[in-house]
Each structure stands twice: as structure tokens, then as C-alpha cells.
Amino acid sequence: MKTRTNTSQIKDFNLVIFGGNGDLSKRKIIPALFHRFAAEQLNVEFDIYCVSRSPQDRDAFLKEIEGFLGNVDSKLVKTFFKRLKILVVPKNNAENYAEMKECLEANSNRQAIFYFSVPSGAFSEICTALKETGLSKENSKVVLEKPLGHSLKSSEEINNIIMSAFEERQVFRIDHYLGKETVQNLMVLRFANHLFERAWNAENIENIQITVAESLGVEKRAGYYDKTGALLDMIQNHLLQLLCLIAMEPPSSLNPDTVRNEKQKVLESLRPFTKETLATDIVRGQYTRGASNGDKLNSYLEDIDAYDSETETFVALKTYIDNWRWKNTPVYLRTGKRMKKRYSDIVINFKELPHNIFQDSQHALRNKLIIRLQPEERIELVQLSKIPGPGGYRFKPISLKLDFIDSFQDRMPDAYERLIMDVIRGNQTLFMRYDELASAWRWIESITDNWKKHTPLKLYESGTWGPGDDVMDDNTQWKTSPK
Template sequence: MTTTPPFDMILFGGTGDLVMRKLLPALYQAHKAGALHPEGRILALGRKDFEREAYVAQVESQSRPHVGADWVADAWNTFIDRISYLKLDAEHPQDFAPLAQFPVHDPQRVTVCYLATAPQLFAGICEQLARVGLNHPGVRVVLEKPLGHDLASSNAINAAVAQYFDENQLYRIDHYLGKESVQNLMAIRFGNVLFEPLWRRDWVDNVQITIAEDLGVEGRGDFYDKTGALRDMMQNHLLQLLCMVAMEPPASLEANAIRDEKLKVLKALKPFSESDVVRKTVRGQYRSGAVDGKPVVGYLQEPNIPPGSVTETFVAVKAEIANWRWSGVPFFLRTGKRMQERLAEIVINFRGVPLSLFAGPDPQRVANRLVIRLQPDESIRLHFLAKEAGDGMRLQPTFLNLDFESTSRTRRADAYERLLLDVIRGHLGLFMRRDELAEAWRWVEPILESWARSNEAPKSYTAGTWGPAASSALLSRDGVSWHEEL
């Protein structure tokens, strides 16, 4: 495996949940696989006054369990040797002074600053990094979502950060784009002649994109109630997946060629009028129910949720793309918390045959479809009808399973690992450009504004289900159903 260049990885928010659950386990996996340069170092920053030994003990207790069965004592110990800790409060400029001494000044060495903090701290952190000289061309900054709560605040954050860093130094991360199956979607479309002729309005009936979580707000009630599902998931994750499905073939795999095509999709999304928001969106909020057979409270009973909150925990949207390839094809997007299971998938439903000749399932209902599963497992399945064994010509549903796990000869990196390696190597293709982010906010803002003006509360749904009944009705008006309802 090709190793990265020498690097210094500086993790702001080093004692936080994201670093412990995702970033350090991902870096360990890359280390264990031999992908990290031997001279790569990790500096965790946090407000707690830890000695290194105390921080390592926290990593052992909070991060190591997320490595799971991949833990190997020797690899873990040599990985821990890479880690050091520095007390730093991002709101105290004087705390930044020691950072000027940490990176090795070597033109071949990369410095990555990962801002796993609240977005309102991004501008101040970038200003202080520049003040101590950490905005030279060898520095790359990773920005976590959500970048703002609307278009104006997003633009303000991006403008503030741009005072100190060039656009090619900024990596706006969306971990769904690092998933193997999402990248395989590009390979299947643009590396084969089989699917591309069918990837258009003549042959595609509808597209469904789902990101469902079985968890609730998990102690983040104060944050989540100010955010909601539309800002937290739809504006970034789901729209980025829509772009990957709908984009035209890029001229090359160079980062801006890919992002140019994604931007065209975002600009082609039909804007929402007030009446469109009523007819083409559904917002919901979970009430008490059961998940995995265990009772759970409703959203309004979660800690730090104000009484009578109308924040949505579920949203479904009918999106339409006004271009020649996709005109008339509905894209149904949905996301929610406390749903029946943890699931993320893209479903391409192809049109049925013009005339059914065989007995068995109705080809108009059990249509050919391509299902790209992103979580909990990653897979791609092509569903179609074939002859049932025995006498007669009766059809039955079947599928081809594109099992990359068993056919691949190389280890499959998880999303954060792949994206962290891309940052160190300077590959921008899987990260959002500033104009992409602005267009995504521009599209969702009319929905946010219409909901804010409305006196209608979110539609209630029982925890452990697939969301409010209005979500199914949204699709039924087009004569289709969600994938799990087929």
C-alpha cells in the first residue's frame, strides 16, 4: 500500500465524541494497514488540562472500543506512540502560541488541522492559525458540518475562513462520500457501457435516497433542537448523494471536474414555492414507541428539549431536476431519527416493461431496480424478474449481488479513513467546494422559511416505524412506494 507523505495531524476537539469514536479509530486502521508515513504525528487539542498519559488513558477507554475486532496490541501501541496532547481553548488566542512549534518545517511535510468543533469557532480558529504561521501552502483545514444554519451564516463562515486559507486548502467533509459503495456508483456508471444508456428519464421511473437512524438525539438535545433533520442531514448528506446519482460524466477525475458536475445538478434543482413546500415536503417528529423491542421516549421527553418544540426529526422531500437527463423523474429523499432500523441506501427504480407476457408478480410493481446499500453493510444489488423453476412460465423476483467484499483483493477502508488519507494526500474530489455548499443552502432555505411561517406542527410518528404516514402518501401520489413497502 502506498503511504502518505510525512504529516502532522492536529485535532481540534481532541477530547470530543467525533475524535474518539471516528477519527482516532480511522487513523489507527490506516496505521495498521501501513498507509500512514512512519513520520506522521497526531496532536490532540482540548480544553481539559491533561498530561499525555491521562489523555492516552482516555483514548484507551473511549476510542479503542470502536476499533473492535481489528485491535492488534502491537499495532495499537505503535499507533499510540504517534499521539501527543496539548491543552488549548479555541476561544483563548494565547493558547495557540505553542502550535507554532509543533509542526516540523519541511516543504515535503503536510499539516492537517481538523476542526472537530462547533462551526461558530471555525473563523476564530483559522484566524489564530494564521497568526502563528499555520496557514502556509502546506497546511490543510478540514471543516465539519453543519457549516451554518442558513445561507447567510454559511456564507459568513466561509468568507471568514477564506481570509486566511485558499479554497484549495479547505476540505469540507461529508463522510457519506467516502463510502466504498458511493464511489463504486461512479465506477459502475462511468466505467461500463451497461448502465449509462439507461441512466436517464427514458428508463428511470424514480430515485429514492434514504438515511434512517434508529437512535434518538442521544444527549444532544440542545444542539439538535436548534438544527433539525433538514439542516442536519438533508442539506448535506442527502443532497450530496443525489448529486452523485444525477451528475453528468466529468471530463476527468480531477477534483474540480467532479465538483463542477455536482454543482450543475444543484443549480438544476427546481426551487420550492410556498405551495410546493406544502405538497412536496413532509416533516415529522417521533413520539414514544419501541426500537429493537425496547421502549423509548418521544422527542419532547428527551433531555434538553423545550416543551412544545416543533423541530423536525424526520423529513421527506420530492425533488425534481430541471435538465434533459432527469426531467420528469422524481427524486424522493428522506431521513429520520428513531426509525425502524439503521439504514442508508440509494434505490434506482427503472420503468416496467410495456406489456406483461408472464404469470407471477406484476412487472410494473416489482420493477427492475438497483439498490446501493451504504449502511449498515455496503453492497450493490440489481433486482429483476426471472423464471420460477418448474413447469410453465411464471416469474419470480431475484437479484444479482455485486459482492465487493468477497471479490476485492484489497482491504476496504471505512469512510473516515479514506477521507483522512485523501486530505493528507491532497485529493479534494470527495470534498465540497464553497459554491456547492451555497447552492445546497439556497435550495433548502425556502423549505425552512415556509416551515417557520407555518402554524402546523410536525406530523407525529411512532418511534420504531418508518416515519409518518404522510411520507408514504407523498410517493403514492406518483403511483410508487418506498423500497421497504414493495
């Protein structure tokens, strides 16, 4: 029996997707809306307008989207597609927005959500056109995809453009990592379980590790990636946002600004890099030729068809959060392309017990909490347990696992489904406020201002784990992925 989801907080809406015929729209945004529609969570009046610069073959467009919906009811798909419309807008100006204005004003009681699934270079002309046509109203919302700049200065310029048409309360800066079930469960794990919250500090935790490893290369993103690199593509947003949820103080409530205030404090407490720590606590790498499962892999330079590039495809670093809770606790961040396997996880390594009464033990008396984000989502607590049978106190690490796929029979919603529903509801908790973004940029610029002088580019073989060991303290290792 299908469980109907509560729709009491959802209001009628019109969603306008700029870049509506693009890859993100077809693969993620529209399928997310369909699955919420199929789950009876969108039992309100709504229409979706896909903005394209050139005319589209509607049937071919819908067929392509259908290919990303999975095994679903075809009748339901047809019903959903009736709400999907294509708007051809050759240029972003008031004249070309006439049809859009007519469509939106036909249902002026609905909230208007503008999804900017386009490069940030187009934001200015879109915002100007929305203002000139009177479409940016009190009940409007805007969703922004990264990258939101390449520096603090460029980020400020983009924000000023957005603020010319919208207020901060209307802005939703999306980071799909924050929509993952295990990431959202971090809040419950930390603040609803006495066991963890009492031990969640420097007194009990040895170090924190966050890894986002990708087995693919740059693929079709060569032009974008060579101007960006791993630091700005992944650490500046995804990994720092994950760190905020791990390290933040308990908020007084789940009010969006209350939660984001605590995240902001973490970013402000990150220890800036110096010329000395750039030489010892961070490594940047670039993949060379290698092999995986018997297949030969190209180098980064071959993938971007260039003879030379200083762009990093791998970053590992050690940093600290300078506050009472996390005083002198190392935080390790690692991300890279063409690594051995694709996986993302957060590892909380607890300290070893102060005294070992098991003199013959072969395992350190410490626990670890593993929060796996992909490819599967699960939480794993590694503890020591006695091996059954005679022979004394022989024990080994055993994992207690909460596997979401095994534990819950319902289909697991995609991250975009959760985040888009939050946009419709107006819940900004999982979306970055601009002061968070600015703080992240200030910390990132303590790296980028000098790292090419003090952090040489290291080459690593495709299909390996990269040169991340260089930043680890003595007797500390990265937790590697499962087999």
C-alpha cells in the same frame, strides 16, 4: 499475505486536531489514522497533535482510544501512540499557540493539516490565532466538519472566516457519507458500465429514492438537534451529496474540480419549492411514544426534556432536477429518527416495459437497482427470472448481489479512513467546494423560508416508518428495509 498499499502520493505531515479529546476524534479520526498505519499506508513521517482546552490524563486518554480500535496488535498500537501528543490550549490566541508553533516548526518540511473537530463558532478565533502565529502556510490544509452554518448567510460568514486564513484549494469540507465504499463505487457503476450509463435517464428511470433511516432518537445531541432538525442535519448535506453523484453528468476526467463542476450543476438544477409544493410535496414529522422489539420508546419532547418544540425529526419530500437527463423524474428523499430500522440506501426504479407478452404474470416488468450504504454495504440488481419447472412462464424478482463483505476478504476501511487519506494526498474530489454548499443552501431555503406556514408538523409513532407516504405519487411506494 498482507498487500502493501502504494504510498507514492503521500507526503510527511503533522495533523492538528482541534477538539482532539472529543468524541469524534476518539471514535473516528484517530482510529482511521491507526488503521491506515496498520495497513502500512502511512509509511511516512507524521505526528498527531490532539488539542484540548484542559489537561488530560494521557494514559486514560490512550486507553479510551484503544477501546475503539478493535482487535488489533498491541505492539502496533504502542508504536502508533508514540506519534500521538496532547497539546493543552486553554484559549485560541497566539500566546497559547506557542507550543503548537514550536512543535510544527520543528518539522517545517511537513505539510500541516488542521482538523476543525469543533463547533463552527470556534472557527474565527482558531483562524485568527493560526494567522497571527504564521501557521497557516502555502502547504497547510484545513478539514471542516458540519454543520457549516444554519442558513446561506451564516454559511457565507463561516466561509469568509475560513478564507481569511486559507484558500479554497486548501479547504476540505468533509461528509463521511461520501467516503463509503458503495458511494464511491457509484462513479464506477455509472461511468465504467455501458449497461447502466445508457439507461441512466428520464427515458428509462421511473423515480429515484434515497432513504437514511435511524432507529435511535436524538440521544446526547438534544441541544444541537432541537436547533437544527432533520432537514438541516441530514438532507442539506448527506442526502443532497448522494443525489449529486447519482444525477451528475459524466465528467471529462476525475480531476477534482471537473467532478465538482458536474455536482454543482445538479444542485443548481434542483427545482425550488413554492408555497403550493410545500403543501403537497414535503412532509415533516416528529416522533411520539412507541415501541420497538418490546421496548417502550420515549417521545421527542421527553428526549429533549421540553414541553413544546416545532423541530422536525423526520422529513420526506419529492423534488425534480430540471435538466434534459432527468426531466420530470421524481426524486424522493426521506430521513428520520426513531424509525422502524436503521438503514440507508439509494433505489433506482426503472420503468416498466412498454408491452407485456406474459399475460398471466403477477409481477410488473420492471427492474430496480439498490445501493445499500448501511448497515451493510452492497449493490443489488433486482431482475425477473423464471421459476424452474413446468407450468408455463412463472417468474419472480430475483436479486443479483455484490456484497462487499462476502466478495472481498480484506477488512473494509471506514469512510473516515478513505477521506482522511484523500486529505493527506490533497485530493478534493469527495469534498464539497463552497459554491456547492451555497447552492445547496439556496435550495434548502426555498423550503425553510415558508414551510412552517405551509407544511404542518405531523406526529408519528416511534418504531414506525413515519409519514413519508404522503409525498408519493399514485401507485408509488417507498422500498422498505430488508427483514
